[in-house]
Amino acid sequence: MKLNEKEVEILEILQKDARFEAADIAKMIGLSETEVTETIRRLEEEKVIVHYATLVDWAKMDNYTGVTAMIDVKVTPKRGVGFDEVAERIYRFKEVSSVYLMSGVYDLSVTVEGKSMNEIARFVSEKLSTLDSVVSTTTHFQLKKYKHDGMIYTSKNEDNRIVVSP
């Protein structure tokens, strides 16, 4: 699908902040509000815009026990369907938040979110490792989130500039 300059600009703006309103985007890129609304609707329909979500820093919540693990998975690809079939079998589990096919020493990078370490351990041993095509898994638990999707989690919004300058 070929995107024009304005469409790319709309996507870049929304990728930085999905809450920008069509009226403001229109002013920023020199289109009418209707044109922007229409373009966004089309991009949503085409699934170029996949979804809008919110980045949440759960670590801020008291007593939060949730854990995230990144699992390197080696698999045997199948004739005809390659890696797609096993990837699909994996991403259907609701605790799996992302699946990527990777170059390098393993094949799939799987991110799993669970309520506890135990829950993830159970998922890996009972659900993931037991899949026919899975050869091996290596599980890494995330300890702290510093930066995610381009956003720094620990930064304070400080503006040290003097208020008025020539």
Added chain:
Amino acid sequence: MNVTKSYVAKSVERMRPSGIRKFFDLAATMEGVVSLGVGEPDFVTTWPVREAAINSLERGFTSYTANAGLIELRREISRYMQERFYVEYAPKEEIIVTVGASQALDIAIRAITDPKDEIIVVEPCFVSYAPLVELAGGRAVTIGTTGKTGFKLQPEQLEAAITEKTKAVLLCYPNNPTGTQLDRDDLELIAEIVKKHDLLVIADEIYAELAYDRPHTSIAALDGMRQRTILINGFSKGFAMTGWRLGFVCAPQDISSAMLKIHQYAMMCASTPAQYAAVEALQHGMSDVESMKKDYRQRRNYMVQSFKEIGLDCHLPGGAFYVFPSIQSTGLTSEQFAEQLLLEEKVAVVPGSVFGEGGEGYIRCSYASSMAQLQEAIKRISRFLEKQKGRAI
């Protein structure tokens, strides 16, 4: 014995403090101010550039550099100026690295000004031009541009201001505070007059990287202008490096040698870590400049459209990061407007009048702030204008 006299030089006593100062003092005491008064990028210098400076410190590069700056940096500047603006300057003889474009201005003016020489300053403009000319013993002759012509210097205005004593014309495009850009056609007309009267141009092109609709044309790139131009640029605006205080000046060899004499006695050299950072900026930082520029362009469009919507006339500025809307419809002076807006809605803007002739009736609004801040500022200004209308009836 008691001190009975002032030791301050008469020339300095006569100087008026910058009009911006007053608003700074007032705004600095207030909480919750949304500032459109800031003349510097909201971006932090990119990490690779900061890291280059840190690396230079780790390696112990803490001594002076050559007076004119690291030769490595001057070579990069030479390449950069050639590639971006089609002007050629020899790294060894024609480029001096300075402490910001501000110091470049100072040595440029001092190097060419004899007592009573007149230097034409085109206003509204950056607040330091006229004072620097006066400090150098010259006379600043001001021309006021107007909103009617989009604050473009008109050839006939220039012609009218020239006398036998005129030595140089100081130009700043893209302009602070109006954001006005001069295109090649506009510059050609000015260059003709400059050549006819055998004048020099001091071109403050510090905002050259921030030109949004058409690429910046340097006046030094025009036919026959290289030998009569002192070209000033720097890292503050385009590369978001204001606090590093690093600029440079390019000029034909005889003028460069003269400036270098002042520079070596008054400054020795620019900061060494900053120079290493600048090398990195020029070698690998251009894509970051482009991406900042894209953000600025969107914000500019947003501000101009928003001002129109809330009823303030505003021309579309081609560059820099300022919009300069007219507030004449409110019946207030620009200083009254800025002061009341600050007190009532806590939005800091700079009254156009502090930038000299032609600035009255306008306010300078910097859009070097996040979109969220700009949206908030527009909301408050809109509310302020509604209240003003209520008062008028």
